[in-house]
Amino acid sequence: MNETIVGLVGIGGLFALMILRTPVAFAMLLVGFFGTWVLSGFKSAGGVLLTESYAAVSGYSLIVVPMFILLGNVASAAGFSRGLYDAAFAWVGRFRGGLASASVIGCAMFSAVSGSSVATAVTIGKVALPEMKRLGYGPALSTGAVAAGGTLGFLIPPSTGFVIYAILTEESIGRLFMAGVIPGLLLMCLFIATVWIMSVIDPAAGPRGPAVPMAEKFRLALGAAPLVAVILLSIGGIYVGVFTPVEASGIGAALVILLALVSRSLTAPKFRQAIFDTVKTSAMLYMVVIGANVLNPFLAMTHIPTTLGEGLAGLGLGPYGALAVIVVAYVILGMFLDGLSMLVVTIPIVFPIMMQNGFDPIWFGVVAVIVVEMGMITPPVGLNVFVVKGIAPDVPMATIFRGVLPFLFAMLICLLLIVIFPQIALFLPNTMFG
Template identity: 75%
Template sequence: MMEPTTVGLLGILLLFFLMIFRTPVAFAMLLSGFFGMWALEGLRTAGALILTESYSAVASETLIVVPMFVLLGNIASAAGFSRGLYDAAFAWVGHFRGGLASASVLGCAAFSAVSGSSVATAVTIGKVALPEMKRLGYADGLATGSVAAGGTLGFLIPPSTGFVLYAILTEQSIGRLFMAGILPGLLLMVLFMATVWLVALRDPAQAPAGPNVPISGRLRSLGQAGPLLAVMVLTIGGIYVGAFTPVEASGIGAALVILLALASRRLSWAGFADAVMDTLKTSAMLYMIVIGANVLNPFFAVTQIPALLGEGLQGSGLGPYGTLVVIILVYVVMGMFMDGLSMLVISIPIVFPVVTSLGFDPIWFGVIAVIVIEMGMITPPVGLNVFVVRGVAQDVPLTTVFRGVMPFLLAMILGLVLIILMPQIALLIPNTMFG
């Protein structure tokens, strides 16, 4: 019989082989974990693992957060509430040079607080913002880059699906992770807006100023965006003050948005059905990923690969922060070829024991991991958000979009360094709230 470590390495090779041939990541993990456990413990144990983990993985009530927040975002988009968020941001900052790009970032940040999805945020705001920026003569690179980068905030600002998966994989508090994402999300938003200002300062022709909206128009735009903003404040604020749990907040938020959409007669039955169907598809994908991860993780544990990796890194003499840099660099390389959720579910079971053994706060590392994964969403050659925005702006070459996101990628690196140097940026709110 082969050594467990050898079987583990073969299992990892099988995992990447399946993914290279476009097997969905959930089934790639499921197959690698099942056949790996079969090789080590026998068919009976492998079969029992799939049965028990498939049930226990999705039986947890904490997973209700995913479909409820996804439904909230889909209903808000179908009812046109997302347009109100962008219009409000445009009314307040659009008259500055580069203001439309800054409004796109603000709109992305606001919509992130109801969608929890990077791709949904980029698509929703991109459909509204990109035609406006094109009409006013914005450079294609800045226009698409601001939307692609702003969309990544959907993976960080709560309710983030990335944090939900991280919490499930590491048995951490979803509430603490949601709260930990608020200040880093706002920090990246400010850095993105500063990037737009610097690009406009360097080359004013790339970012002309928009029309100046009178104060009455600005207040009216806030009123139109008010209902959705109120839902955002209620759900996230309710978690913060302890009025309800993240699971309860997700249900309350989804119900309120549906009621608002119906009361304002902005949602047709066809639009509602489409939103529900999109929610089912997204939720099924995420649930399958959770099941796959719960089959793969016990296999990794039996092979002792995470423990051996931890011992190797600790014995390398790099120190805690040197080891952290190595982990981040590995994430950066993975981000060039894999999507964010795949990176998260494959890597966390391996690197999390290493991180905790080095004495790093698991909530703080969750924020670091999510930000690095966000960076992967706009880096070549995969850059999922870049391809999503390219799909909205089909007349813009892909190379132009990648060039446009580069300044924003530098801003993300700066934000990451600041959070590493000052962990309280991520930990202040959860530590204040939970003690």
């Protein structure tokens, strides 16, 4: 049987398994194993399964995943997220739509701890949504701001999306982390601008919050300062070359645990639950990496990436035309797949095409992550929308999707700016010392 046909059948089978709710890791394992068996025999398939599984989880760089997840879980269990939100609210809550803007800022700051969009949306949403409801915020604006703000967890380092991308493409985790900083801050500012515009259009949806005395603002900022210092130490240490990403993750987790113990905000049961959640999430991500490593050799044997690249080149669209096609494909896939699944399934296919067109792999990592972020809030399968729905069960799903629509336009503007001005993503990686 023709290798390309086998590959297309395999990809079709992969999507069918995911539609049938098979976990993406096991769907990739099954397709990778049986596809290699068909093309190269059972012995070769067994060898790929054994060697790639071991290679996937034995890599030193993958330690950043459980360490940063632990950091985020401990920070959440200790209630540090409340301090981040309260500090943001004290400084911007007095402005029109201030609570929604504070939610976005809180999401951005907690993203620099958790590296997870879902964890960010849940943690900040539990704090922010009741406050916005109490002060009469429109449900579309409040839920939309939290759902969109949560996506920053996939872009602002330590992003699990960048870790997975780095492993799949063999790029530097540290450089990818740095590449996400300025785009993440840019997107945060665009989200805040979106909140302001929505509040101007409908003042009742985003009323001003109460004024906070200057002394109270500084007190709350001081309370959030230790966690912010840990964030700056971890990410800044990577930038100046003092730490590797693995070392930064370990130091950050240790410092947050120490902060929680010193402040007596972390009980033994909460700490045990944080450890349990870390193990569970890390095991899921490790299985995804194993599945991707087993699937990749099969895709390489089918020559599908090369064939697609040649097909796009034959259309005469040029590099940016090919990029546009891939972005549109990502947006469509984002309507049906969660972000992590989309990343691990598509990167082995589209990454070689982007390299053939001469794009910078670090820059494309940022573009891919932003497009995946868009998929997290697009109907009908916007994962962050369902997360927010779980926190605000009284808000109809249609209202939440209506609320995130303006934020999708903000993400599109951010994406266009990064395409037009690549240095937005590449400035920090290109000036790193390490």
